Amino acid sequence: MPDLPFSSERYGPAERQMAQALVTLENRILQPGPAPDCDCREGMFPGLSRRGMLLGGALLGGALLGARPARAEAPPGAIEYPVQPDPTREQGRVILEDGGYGSRSQFENEIRWRYPTASLDSSWSLTPLASGHGIITPSGLHFERHHAGIPNIDPQRHSLILHGMVDKPLRLTMDDLKRMPSVSRIVFIECSGNGLTEWEKPTLRTVQGTHGLTSTSEWTGVRLSTVLNEAGLQDGAAWILAEGADAAVMTRSIPIDKAMDDAILAYAQNGEALRPEQGYPLRLLLPGYEGNTQIKWLRRLEIGDKPFMTREETLKYTDLLADGTARQFTLTMVAKSVITFPSGAMRLPRPGFYEITGLAWSGRGRIAEVEVSADGGQSWTQAALQEPVLDKCHTRFRLPWIWDGAEAVLQSRCTDDTGYRQPTLAELVQARGTKSVYHLNAIQSWRVAQDGEVSNVHV
Ligand code: CO
Numbered sequence: 001m002p003d004l005p006f007s008s009e010r011y012g013p014a015e016r017q018m019a020q021a022l023v024t025l026e027n028r029i030l031q032p033g034p035a036p037d038c039d040c041r042e043g044m045f046p047g048l049s050r051r052g053m054l055l056g057g058a059l060l061g062g063a064l065l066g067a068r069p070a071r072a073e074a075p076p077g078a079i080e081y082p083v084q085p086d087p088t089r090e091q092g093r094v095i096l097e098d099g100g101y102g103s104r105s106q107f108e109n110e111i112r113w114r115y116p117t118a119s120l121d122s123s124w125s126l127t128p129l130a131s132g133h134g135i136i137t138p139s140g141l142h143f144e145r146h147h148a149g150i151p152n153i154d155p156q157r158h159s160l161i162l163h164g165m166v167d168k169p170l171r172l173t174m175d176d177l178k179r180m181p182s183v184s185r186i187v188f189i190e191c192s193g194n195g196l197t198e199w200e201k202p203t204l205r206t207v208q209g210t211h212g213l214t215s216t217s218e219w220t221g222v223r224l225s226t227v228l229n230e231a232g233l234q235d236g237a238a239w240i241l242a243e244g245a246d247a248a249v250m251t252r253s254i255p256i257d258k259a260m261d262d263a264i265l266a267y268a269q270n271g272e273a274l275r276p277e278q279g280y281p282l283r284l285l286l287p288g289y290e291g292n293t294q295i296k297w298l299r300r301l302e303i304g305d306k307p308f309m310t311r312e313e314t315l316k317y318t319d320l321l322a323d324g325t326a327r328q329f330t331l332t333m334v335a336k337s338v339i340t341f342p343s344g345a346m347r348l349p350r351p352g353f354y355e356i357t358g359l360a361w362s363g364r365g366r367i368a369e370v371e372v373s374a375d376g377g378q379s380w381t382q383a384a385l386q387e388p389v390l391d392k393c394h395t396r397f398r399l400p401w402i403w404d405g406a407e408a409v410l411q412s413r414c415t416d417d418t419g420y421r422q423p424t425l426a427e428l429v430q431a432r433g434t435k436s437v438y439h440l441n442a443i444q445s446w447r448v449a450q451d452g453e454v455s456n457v458h459v
Contacts, residue, residue: 010199010435014118019197021116026209029113030345045130045346075109077140112141113208121149124191126212129340129359134386135186135394137215139270143291144277145191145213148247151297155281158245160265164303167232174281177265180222185264185287188361188394190214190333192290192317192438199429199440202456207343210444210456214336214361216394219285221266224259224301233303241308242284242293243300252293253307254286258331262287265298288363288392289331290438292317322433333363335422336441337370337397337414348452351405356383359394362416366390369415370397376409376445376459377424383412408448409459425458 011019074080079098084090112125127143137143155174163169194213197203204210233256240259244250254263264285267274274280279296286294292312307313307329319327337360342348360367366389371380386396397412415421423431425442432439447457 010437015196015437018115018117019203022113022197022209023203025113025116026204026206030205044349074106075104076111077104078106078108079103080106110141112143113212122147124193124213126208127215128208129212129214129338130207130343130346132340132359135216135359135388135390135396136270137217139217139272139275139278142215142217142269142275142278143189143191143213145193145291146246146277147250150277151246152276153245153281153297158281158299160282160298160301162227162231162301162303164241164301165234165237165305166228166303167234168230170227170231172227174267177222177267177282180226182220183223183264184218184220184268185262185285186216186218186388186390187285187287187392188214188216188333189285189291189294190336190361190363192292192330192333195440196437198442198444198456199425199434199437202445202458205345205456207338207340207444210344211338213291214359214394216361217269218271219264219266220268221264221282221285224263224265224284225261227265228259228303231303236305237303238305239303239307241300241302241304241310242295242298243302244279244295245297245299250292250295250312251308251310252295252312253310253329254284254293255329255331256303258286258289286331288333290317290333293331317438319432319436319438322435327436330439333361334439334441335362335364335367335414335416335420336360337367337412337422338444339372339410339412339446342410342448342454343446344454344456346454348403348448348454350452351403354401354403356399356401356410358397358412360385360397360412360414361392361394362414362418362420363392364420365392365417367395367397367414368417368419370395371413371415372397372399372401373411373413374401374408377411377413377443380413403448405450407450409457410446410448411443411459413443 110128110131115124117123125144127137127141160172191213195210198210238256240254242252242254266283266285269278282298283296284294284298319330339356339358341357356372360370370383372383373380383397383399389395413422423442428442445457445459447455
């Protein structure tokens with residue numbers, strides 16, 4: 001087992017223990033299963049072997065939580081059907097056997113991993129970015145952060161209360177909200193703790209482990225400004241307390257300017273109602289802000305003249321600096337990118353052509369440029385940005401690459417349309433010191449060894 005990877009200065013014993021458990025878990029998931037009985041996979045994605053993923057699912061609580069696939073052999077979200085020897089010689093299965101709500105192929109098995117916290121109801125789960133395509137995260141693979149489990153809320157009994165420094169307090173049912181003018185936006189949500197294991201030295205092996213706390217969806221709902229204008233803000237209104245209906249009664253303070261700018265009271269995700277895990281029936285969406293502020297199961301908004309100083313913005317989600325002071329209300333997620341293919345724990349089967357691809361995003365605006373290096377940052381080549389390139393959204397980048405078989409260190413760095421460029425880890429540590437945990441947006445390095453093995457390195 002590897003050494004504890006964290007300095008005591010940056011992390012407490014509980015965090016070190018949790019991260020160590022995640023390292024152990026990832027290693028177990030990545031253990032190769034029996035060789036497949038075909039030569040179709042070549043082991044390029046060893047961690048994504050079907051048996052490996054099934055093992056991961058079982059280890060991560062499938063058995064513990066009683067959640068089982070429909071048939072024993074099928075991955076979560078899939079149904080196991082017999083494979084036809086020649087599908088042109090017999091009819092396929094009957095239509096609507098799925099009951100009218102589909103499932104994925106039984107041959108696709110990526111799943112979220114749960115950060116191994118001591119309790120099962122307070123944890124993170126990480127999106128498998130390495131197997132993603134385009135920019136949309138499937139709703140069932142969107143990362144999650146829960147502080148007190150996932151509440152089960154009847155939308156007919158749910159309402160949103162808006163009060164405080166307003167002319168007319170409001171109580172809005174879900175029907176009230178769905179009558180209002182709506183808007184849809186494709187935006188990322190990232191937990192500001194994304195990558196927190198990676199400050200001191202390379203720790204987790206996969207991009208799911210190092211970067212899996214960011215996801216992108218199309219969200220639909222009512223602009224918060226619509227509702228605030230209906231209630232009428234009083235002079236001096238400057239902050240809003242947003243409160244969730246989970247057992248943590250999660251609360252954060254939101255600047256009124258953000259609320260009036262682009263905040264959304266979201267009831268839908270990727271074309272259907274929110275998932276319970278994403279805040280059903282209503283969540284706050286704050287494009288570009290750290291995930292914790294985007295309160296799920298939203299039930300109350302209180303307008304005030306100053307921030308409310310909740311636990312989550314005093315004890316947590318602040319950034320301790322070298323001089324002992326702390327940054328507070330660091331709400332915007334700044335520009336970041338990562339190569340998702342090739343990425344850690346993959347193995348390139350032989351020299352030759354590969355398309356390097358990954359994701360870049362900025363909470364301040366659009367991605368203007370992504371550059372890729374194959375020599376650890378000594379030289380850079382501009383990558384192509386796949387349309388659409390959207391404001392505060394994951395942007396897919398691509399670059400053709402001929403691997404000559406020599407050791408290479410792959411990196412990406414992005415620049416957003418404010419001109420801000422993603423820093424190296426050394427630059428970031430120089431600016432922030434060695435005590436803060438959140439908001440790690442440094443350049444990620446993947447080493448490709450001569451045997452094709454891809455690993456997480458710091459250069
Ligand atoms: Co912050």
